[in-house]
Amino acid sequence: MTLIAILLVLAIERFVGAVDHLRHFGWFRTYSRWCENRLSTRSLWQGPFGVIVILLPPLLLLAVIIQALHSVTPVLDFLLACAVLLYCLGPADLGHQVSRYTEALEAGDRNAAAEAHAAFINHHWHPYGPLGGTLASLLEQANVRLFAVLFWFAVLGPVGALLYRLTAELYRHYHEVHGGFANSIRDLYNLLNWPTTRLSALGFALAGNLVDAIEGWRRAEARSLAVNEDVLIESGLNALQFPQVYDTDADDTGSENVAAGSTTAGEPHSEDIISWIEMARGLENRTLIVWLSVLAVMTIAGVVS
Structure with missing residues (x-):
């Protein structure tokens, strides 16, 4: 039932369209x-107790x-599970936001592109330049x-999906705050x-360049055990072989700040x-297909219900 619920919700997202207007966490x-x-x-609030009280x-x-x-009836249970999963995705549709950004770039509308870009960008500075920051944000937001x-x-059913989404909402509002409560949220x-x-x-490695992705993961993991974003981003960028292309272009132009395909520092071509x-x-x-394939095998094997 877990796999069926996931496939049904993903199909709704894909074919019915974004349901962002239903995802309100006010x-x-x-x-x-x-x-x-x-x-x-x-x-007691200044610690894990405060987070437990809220969640x-x-x-x-x-x-x-x-x-x-x-x-x-299990049917009602299943329908509620699907509704909760659909509610917890996003909360904004990443594909829709990215499409708005690329369409604005194609149209040459810098203002619309900047507005659309701000909706999903997290990494305003990145060692691989502005384009590297954009790709890093896409990879992180996909997770x-x-x-x-x-x-x-x-793993935990609808309760697990809601747990993650509510925790992510708390983190979004408290990640720049200091104190015991904010630290517990982090x-x-x-x-x-x-x-x-x-x-x-691992999915990026299997779906992209395996050797480079694993190497990027290894380098990020060696820095610390608390490098979730670094592991994700380094493996994803290396799966795309973006650092290799970036380094080549930087050497060709003599600038360390030039992203792939740019003519001037920090200004890649729209194409x-x-x-x-x-x-x-x-x-x-x-990577999503890899995940679903593994989940299907586990479902057939009886590991997942």
Whole structure:
């Protein structure tokens, strides 16, 4: 049932269209602020207890509803699981945002391109230049918006998918805050991302250039055990062989800041940007196929229900 639910939800995303308008987490932000206003003065709040207080009630409520529906009929249980998974993806459709960006580039509309780019860019500076930052953001966002949600749904069901999405929402609002509560959110977020980033890195390796992807993973892992994003990005970029092309172009132009295909430092051609983005999106899609294939084998073997 897990595989069927995932395939059904992905089909809805692909053929019905983005459902971003249904994915609102304002209720959770209001609820978390309410908890913080009433409990932030207590010493227990400044640590894991505060995170548990915020996350446990909605997760427990979902678990109770699932159990109640399952006792009536498994069909209702399945439909709720699909609805929760669909709700937890995103929350914004990455493919739609990227399409807006590439269409603006093709049209030569710099303002529209900049606005669309800001919707998914996380890495404003990157060792491989602006284009490297764009590709790094795509790889990271693919994990946050899709792969991690699918993984925790497969492991813990709808509760796992909601756990990851709510944790990601907390992290998005508290990642620049310092304190025991914010640190606990970061720790939980990193813990949830640890297996998904490495499985995504493995998927990138299998779906792209295996040797270079594994080498990029190895270099990133050697820095620290808390390098989820580095592992994901280095393996993904090396699977695309972007660093090798970047280094070649940098040597040819004599500038260390020139991204692949650029004529001036930090200003790649629109055609090159679109080409690399399409390759990155292709890598993500092939990695998704690898994941689904493995899940199908595990389902047939009875490892996953």
